[in-house]
Amino acid sequence: MSRMMPTIPKKTAVFLVACLAVTTACSDDKTDSPTAPTARLSAPAIDSPADNQLVNSLRPVLVVVNGVSPQAGARTYEFQVSNNSGFSSTLFTRQNVAEGPGKTSVTVDIDLPPPTTYYWRSRMTQGNEASDWVSAKFTTKQGGYNRPGELLDLLTDGFTVGERVGSTTFVAGRGIRIDNANSYVRYQLPATVSSGEFSMEVEGLGPNGPRNKQAIFAMGQGTGTITNNPFEMFAQYRGTNGNPDNCVTFKAVWGSTAYKLEFDAAGRASAVMNLDPSTTYFWRGSWTPTSYRLLVKAGGVNGATIYDRTITAPGGGPYAPSPHVAYIGSNSGAFVTDDGSFTGMVVRNVWLGSGSRPAMVR
Incomplete structure (x- = not known):
């Protein structure tokens, strides 16, 4: 005497197929090593002029403490001076300034008329990468x-x-x-x-x-x-x-x-x-x-x-x-x-x- 197979409700069948698919997928999963994060440059730090500093020169020297990079290769710096905090326009820009020992500096080569507040910023660059900007403001003193x-x-x-x-x-x-x-x-x-x-x-x-x-x-x-x-x-x-x-x-x-x-x-x-x-x-x-x-x-x-x-x-x-x-x-x-x-x-x-x-x- 033949045994009749029980009829499986349609919704239940779909559920079982889904479970089998998940089970199969899990059994085929392979554990890979995580991809190494992209190397990021650590931004330099403002040295002088410090934020809100009054400077005696119309052509101040801008100095940063060097940033840090986890990779080898030459590091350079970019400096900008503007009369607005958003740097929508710049009065002075200098790129590719070679990194100095411990600190890196550049002298502004235009007169910044006093007494006026100016904004300056700098970042480190290496190859095609660049760090975040660091910024401060200073006021030129009549001198x-x-x-x-x-x-x-x-x-x-x-x-x-x-x-x-x-x-x-x-x-x-x-x-x-x-x-x-x-x-x-x-x-x-x-x-x-x-x-x-x-x-x-x-x-x-x-x-x-x-x-x-x-x-x-x-x-x-x-x-x-x-x-x-x-x-x-x-x-x-x-x-x-x-x-x-x-x-x-x-x-x-x-x-x-x-x-x-x-x-x-x-x-x-x-x-x-x-x-x-x-x-x-x-x-x-x-x-x-x-x-x-x-x-x-x-x-x-x-x-x-x-x-x-x-x-x-x-x-x-x-x-x-x-x-x-x-x-x-x-x-x-x-x-x-x-x-x-x-x-x-x-x-x-x-x-x-x-x-x-x-x-x-x-």
């Missing part, structure tokens, strides 16, 4: 710089890029005061400026000063006395017994006292003037390989010209002091070789360079 071919010293914020010698006093918002004839500010330039200008705004200049040869500014070769220096250049507003009193004059020497430019007594007598201590005067000495010019304006850099004279050099070669050293005032008083600096003058917005004064001090 200055001394680099090849250009020197800027604002002096209105209690800071100088020069060396203060003797007694000098910062006057808030106005500049630096030279307190006596034996005091001055000295700038040793990193490179000779063979043609250019040395200019500044000066107040506190009045007639009948106590010294006969009172220097507003001077420059020459080395840090010895400026008197009889082979590259002596100075501008003076002479005082009592100034031959004559209260005259504006200058002297420029090209390598030897045999090649010097200066006015005689008659030339000086035609430049006698009573300056006003409450007025700001703009003084600019400019030179080429063959000439020297002194310009003085009353009322600042955009004021009225009250003195403008040029003398052409008869020969002697280019202006080539090495090292090239410049002064607010003069060091001749300290060396007791001449009458030194104009006592009590207040100086600001100093520029010395082969190019024009920056827009920020025009």
Whole structure:
């Protein structure tokens, strides 16, 4: 007698087939090693300027602590500076900066006008990979710089890029005061400026000063006395017994006292003037390989010209002091070789360079 097979409900059959399929799949599964994760670069860390730092330079140095990579190969860095936190536009970008030992740095090669807040960021790159960005912000302080071919010293914020010698006093918002004839500010330039200008705004200049040869500014070769220096250049507003009193004059020497430019007594007598201590005067000495010019304006850099004279050099070669050293005032008083600096003058917005004064001090 034949046995009849029980009828399996349709839904139950589907369920059994599904279970068999799952069972078969599980029995065929093979355990593989996990795929190694893609190597990721660890971002550098901000070193300086730190977040919210006030910096003294218009061209700051950006420094990061190096990032970390789990793989071998050269590592480089990218730096950016922007005036907005989203970096929708950049003022400075530098790529492929080679990694340094422990830290990596780059110098911003454009002026960042003060006082302004800027945002900067950096990341590490290796091959086709790049780390996350790290960022910070800083504010440029009104200050200055001394680099090849250009020197800027604002002096209105209690800071100088020069060396203060003797007694000098910062006057808030106005500049630096030279307190006596034996005091001055000295700038040793990193490179000779063979043609250019040395200019500044000066107040506190009045007639009948106590010294006969009172220097507003001077420059020459080395840090010895400026008197009889082979590259002596100075501008003076002479005082009592100034031959004559209260005259504006200058002297420029090209390598030897045999090649010097200066006015005689008659030339000086035609430049006698009573300056006003409450007025700001703009003084600019400019030179080429063959000439020297002194310009003085009353009322600042955009004021009225009250003195403008040029003398052409008869020969002697280019202006080539090495090292090239410049002064607010003069060091001749300290060396007791001449009458030194104009006592009590207040100086600001100093520029010395082969190019024009920056827009920020025009």
